[in-house]
Amino acid sequence: MSSTDSPPSSTISSPEPDSGPYLPPLDILIVGAGFGGIYQLHRFRQLGYTVQIFDSGSDLGGIWYWNAYPGARVDSEVPNYELSLPELYEDWNWEEKYPGREELRRYFEHVERKLGVKKDVRFGTRVVGAKWDEEEHEWVVEARQRTGEKGMEETVFVRARFVVMCTGFAAKPYVPEFKGLDEFKGICYHTSRWPQSGLDLSGKKVGVVGTGASGVQIVQELGSVVEQLTVFQRTPNMALPMRQAKIDESSEMNNKKGRKEMYVQRRTTVGGFAYDRHDRSSSEVTPSDRLSHLEHLWSRGGLRFLHQNFTDLRSNQPLNDEVYAFWRDKVRERVHVADDRYSAWLKEKLAPTLPPHPIGVKRASLEQNYYDMFNLPQVKLVSIAETDTPIVEFTSKGILTRDGVEHEFDAIVLATGFDSLTGGITQVDFVGTDLPDEKRTIREKWKDGVKTYLGMTTAGFPNLFFVYGPQAPTAFCNGPTCGELQGDWIITCITHLSSHNLTRIEPLLSAELEWRQRVLDLSSLGLWSKARSWYMGSNIPGKKIEPLNWAGGVGMYVEICREKAEKGYEGFVLSGKGKEKEKEGVNGTATKT
Structure with missing residues (x-):
């Protein structure tokens, strides 16, 4: 086989730390709670593995630990946004259609009462690097653990x-390099x-910088509630109505x-929801029927407006x-300030006459009264687009814009x-097998x-997996759904390796190149x-602009992953430590080498 048909071999042998104690060895280390x-x-605990979670936070929840800002709320309606374990859902009732951060914190407390997760979580522990040990078929992981002393x-x-x-798609916050950011004397936090x-x-x-x-x-x-709120907007947000609602035990939800x-259905639909996409394209209906369908979706609220829109929404x-024009007109109806000139300007900035980009090709936000806020006298908008008044610098008192x-x-x-998508993985210095010197870490690769x-x-x-990351249906699938469907595949894979006395798995270079091409296509x-958008990596200066999500739908993704596993993990090389290696044959079956 050529170098593109097999993974590179490793020369890294038994790496040892320069300093610091070793913790007890693990079968599986999970990063992120x-x-x-x-x-x-x-x-994994049910299957008898020695497993731990390392998490840099101080409690369970992942993003719902860190997202403590006012108004933090999920954009997937319940019960779709929950784990499918019977011991969790049978005696848990949601209070809101779209739970806020406080209710989600109570959910994770419920998870702890039922599963006793924390005994196997090492909180305050930040993974910073890992080296692959080819002799032992293990990762040597380096972490920074908070001590009792502050900082x-x-x-x-x-x-x-x-x-x-399991760090999720939003594990690495981004703050632009604003000139003078450290000069500001007031309170300043990333959300x-x-x-x-x-x-x-x-x-x-x-x-508020960012919309x-x-x-x-x-x-x-x-x-x-504030005396004055100034919103700095670069690109208008095509936010959709949430249609929030209180629910009780008698609710169908x-x-x-x-x-x-x-739970089974959400693995077969395009968006990973309990409902699927609309079954018709726009050309199959009359203009009046199209309008009627849009009105129906708008009244229901939520992500249905995109996911149950016509099948050609994102291609036609x-x-x-x-x-977009339908959305624009709906938003403009809600903007009505007393100053006619400012009102016209505000409508154009919040919902421009011409779309700044196609609707539905950025992660949709759900709103309850966002556009109504701009009708309040204490709330004003500043457009920081390059054609308007971008931010020049931060000062000790606030923000200076180009208009002086x-x-x-x-x-x-x-x-x-x-x-997003890559940052949570690349911020860890994983050093793998014998790749070229300039590409020894995932970040460099x-x-x-x-x-x-x-x-x-x-x-x-080898032996490194990630969920809710790049080139998966991440942006088009909520966290619990994607975490479970990918998690089940990983669990089945590791169980397969263990049952066959195999200790190493790594994808072929040719297989990942083929997968990348499918994502691009x-x-x-x-x-x-x-x-x-972060869908394409273009929100981060210097980051390569490319598709970062699998756009073929959750159902297709699940089926492909299942097929690869059933074919003996086609596209991977599997081997056992100190034993004969098993290499994938051209037909996808394992052959001894």
């Missing part, structure tokens, strides 16, 4: 046969690093009958323009997003383009590249 990490920990950390090491990254005890901003002058999901949510929460069927530009205005604040909220196999593995890094069928 959110939905995905908890699910795998529970399942102090100690280095610890652990050996683990397998490492599973994902909000103080756990909260902040009382009532009666204060507050600036993505967290920006929308925090504006809704603060707009009516808390009905336990049919729950198992729902004329239809996309029509749907210094906006003074008591507090500034940085709702500036994340190095992916610098010129992400390469994975099945969106869960990457060549050169699927994306090219749609309008995805016409937007600047």
Whole structure:
């Protein structure tokens, strides 16, 4: 076989730490104590593996530990947004259709009462690096563990046969390199690093930089309680109506009958929801029928407006323009300030006449009263697009824009997003097998383009898995659903290895190149590249712009992953420590070498 048909061999042998103690060895180390990490920990414990979670936070929840900012709320309705374990859902009832952070914190407390997760979680422990030991078929993982002293950390090491990254798509916050950011004397936090005890901003002058999901949510929460709220917008958010609702035990959303069927169904639909996409394209209906369908979806609210829209929404530009115009007019109806001139300007900035990008090709945000906030006299919008008044610098008092205005604040909220999909993985210095010197870490390997196999593995890094990451259906699938369907595949894979006395698995270079091409091809069928977004990596300066999500739907993804497993893990090389290696044959079956 050529070098593109097999994984590279390793020369790294028995790496040892320079300093720091070793923790007891593990079969499996999971990084991240959110939905995905908890699910795998529970399942692996049931199977008898020695497994632990390392998490840099101080409690369970993953993103729902860190997202402590006012208004933080999920965008998937329940009961779809939960783990499918009967011991969890049978005696749990949701209180809101779209739970907020506090209710989600109570859910994770319920998880702990039922599963006893924390006894196998090492909190305050941040994984910073790992080296592959080819002789032992293990990872030597380096972590920084908080000590009792404030701000102090100690280095610890652990050996683990397998490492599973469950850090999620938004594990690395992004803050633009604003000039003078450190000069500001007031309160300043990124939304994902909000103080756990909260902040009382009532009666204060507050600036919010960014209008993505967290920006929308925090504006809704603060707009009516602060003295002044200034929202700095670069690109308008095509937010959709949430249609939030309180629910009780009698609600259909808390009905336990049919729950198992729902969990199965969400693995077969395009978006990983309990409902599937619309069954018709726009050309199959009349203009009046199209309008009627859009009105129906709008009244129901939520992500249905995109997921149950016509099948060609994201590939047919004329239809996309029509749907955008529908959205634009709905939003403009809600903007009505007294100053006619400002009102016209505001409508154009919040919902432009011409779409800044196709609707539905960026992660949709759900809103309850976001657009209504701008009707309040204390809330104003500043457009920081390059053609308007971009931010020049931060000052000791606030933010200076290009028009010479210094906006003074008591507090500034940085709702500036994340190095999504890849950042949570590449911020760890994984050193794998014998790749070229300039590509010894995943960060270096992916610098010129992400390469994975099945969106869960990457060549050169054996026994390493990741969930809710790049080249998987991540952006089109909620966390619990994607975490479980990928988690089940990983659990089955590791169980298969153990039952066959195999200790090493690594994807072929040719397999990951083929997978990358499939991701690119699927994306090219749609309008995805016409937007600047984290879907394409274009929100991070210097990051390669490329499709980072599997756009073929959850159902297709699950079926492909299942087929690869049933064919003896086609596209992988499996081997046992100190034994004959098994190499994949051209027909996908294992042959001895």
